[in-house]
Amino acid sequence: MIKITLIGSGNVSQHLINAFAKNSAIELIEVYSRTKKEISPLLDSNKIVTNLALLKEADLYIIAVSDDAISMVSEQLPFKNKLVAHTSGTASLQSINLKNRSGVFYPLQTFTKNKEVDFKVIPLCLEAENNTDYLVLETVAKSISDAVYPINSEQRKALHVAAVFVNNFTNHLYQIGQEICEEHQVSFDILKPLIAETANKINTLSPIDAQTGPAKRNDITTIESHLSYLSNENQKKIYTLLTKSIQNNGKKL
The missing domain is CATH 3.40.50.720 (NAD(P)-binding Rossmann-like Domain)
Incomplete structure (x- = not known):
């Protein structure tokens, strides 16, 4: 023992x-x-x-x-x-x-x-x-x-950084989503099945294959509509940064 x-x-x-x-x-x-x-x-x-x-x-x-x-x-x-x-x-x-x-x-x-x-x-x-x-x-x-x-130590650092992206940053995006819902008197509970399904998909698909949404489709009309709708400048910056990251995914710089 x-x-x-x-x-x-x-x-x-x-x-x-x-x-x-x-x-x-x-x-x-x-x-x-x-x-x-x-x-x-x-x-x-x-x-x-x-x-x-x-x-x-x-x-x-x-x-x-x-x-x-x-x-x-x-x-x-x-x-x-x-x-x-x-x-x-x-x-x-x-x-x-x-x-x-x-x-x-x-x-x-x-x-x-x-x-x-x-x-x-x-x-x-x-x-x-x-x-x-x-x-x-x-x-x-x-x-x-x-x-x-x-x-090893280097691998552990990589895991920890990756964990911040998939856990801490993701949770912060949940918070932003909740704030948008509350601002417009919509229940955040309506989004919970979507959150659960998104998390569940990576058990059978790679994240890149599971990606959907206007940025993935390069739907410029929807993207511009969303940006016009958002009144919070911080939310706009985050939306724009993540949209560009998804659009550039797989492209050589």
């Missing part, structure tokens, strides 16, 4: 707590949090520690904090030559202080507080300095997920 300590109490840590709690192959020794209040509903209070100096012995320490805090937290760890992994999509292996062995345990998913997720389908991207440590990360990852990938 692999003994794990989690460091951090944010969304990623809370979801990992739930995933590890259901797992008989690993033992969650404790979780570090600056205060007990944030995670006290998730596990016994005697497993919550608020002082890094009091961390118990474990086989793997997973740092689930903001990217900017990884180096500082890893520097404060009171031990040496232990396997310490972070959960960041962009931070390098070198973000972990050199006194310990470094790794990456990156779940590629958007996490929302109090919204349960199925870890079995969440891709876990792993990286380690040596094969022995990688096998430890892989054992832990495969105990909670069926989608485990060896991903």
Whole structure:
């Protein structure tokens, strides 16, 4: 049984707590949090520690904090030559202080507080300095997920940038669509089946083959009509930029 300590109490840590709690192959020794209040509903209070100096012995320490805090937290760890992994999509292996062995345990998913997720389908991207440590990360990852990938730092950065496009930017476009609907007293719910079908299509089609709409058809009349209709200058700029990107798709510059 692999003994794990989690460091951090944010969304990623809370979801990992739930995933590890259901797992008989690993033992969650404790979780570090600056205060007990944030995670006290998730596990016994005697497993919550608020002082890094009091961390118990474990086989793997997973740092689930903001990217900017990884180096500082890893520097404060009171031990040496232990396997310490972070959960960041962009931070390098070198973000972990050199006194310990470094790794990456990156779940590629958007996490929302109090919204349960199925870890079995969440891709876990792993990286380690040596094969022995990688096998430890892989054992832990495969105990909670069926989608485990060896991903180096450069590949992880590419995935994270791509994830911003398909998740964060897409969600922002949903927000714009909702604002347009609300401005004209139309229910945003009417668009939800379209959103679901658009997302579902990429399970069987490549994004380029699934693309539809006036930009794809080069329907200039409709495009100009939409731009004339939009009164928000920011929305116009986004519409124009995305339209040009779709029109230029596949063309050599």
